[in-house]
Amino acid sequence: MTSGAPANGLSTWHPANLVATGFGLGRLPWAPGTWGSLAALPLAWVIWGRFGSAGVGVAAIAVFAAGWWAADVYIRATGAEDPAEIVIDEIAGQLLTLSVVPADVRLYAAGLVLFRLADIFKPWPVSWAEKRFKGGLGVIADDFLASLYSAMALLLVFLLLQKVANAS
Numbered sequence: 001m002t003s004g005a006p007a008n009g010l011s012t013w014h015p016a017n018l019v020a021t022g023f024g025l026g027r028l029p030w031a032p033g034t035w036g037s038l039a040a041l042p043l044a045w046v047i048w049g050r051f052g053s054a055g056v057g058v059a060a061i062a063v064f065a066a067g068w069w070a071a072d073v074y075i076r077a078t079g080a081e082d083p084a085e086i087v088i089d090e091i092a093g094q095l096l097t098l099s100v101v102p103a104d105v106r107l108y109a110a111g112l113v114l115f116r117l118a119d120i121f122k123p124w125p126v127s128w129a130e131k132r133f134k135g136g137l138g139v140i141a142d143d144f145l146a147s148l149y150s151a152m153a154l155l156l157v158f159l160l161l162q163k164v165a166n167a168s
Helices: 015-020 032-078 088-098 105-121 126-132 135-167
Strands: none
Touching (some): 015 032, 032 105, 032 135, 088 135, 105 135, 126 135
């Protein structure tokens, strides 16, 4: 829109709008959550290069906190329960998933697949959290729990790869 006021009532440049939609990534066509997850990969890579796994974990928690606030503001403005264009939760979840491994293209690709699967299929308690919590917390909680599953699975993949590499 040329007026700068999208249908959700927030200005295009409102911080909550920018954060919630991942600076507009959530408005890309087809699979907005996957776009959000993909955006987290280079971000995690850069953070890991400077601060290691702990830095990626801290960044994930900071993004979860900012995402909770932004999603809450966005939801109040739209009246929608969990708008698809909110992707900050996927960005945060992907970061947390990747925080358990070193920056490596293969591991990051596996982490992307594992997180998307956990986020889409929502094993318990992910499915419970999605139904139980409302507002910004509801948007964030299920992705946080999904990222715990995917982080554990990714860590197992990493450890198995290490074991195979050490056995050769």
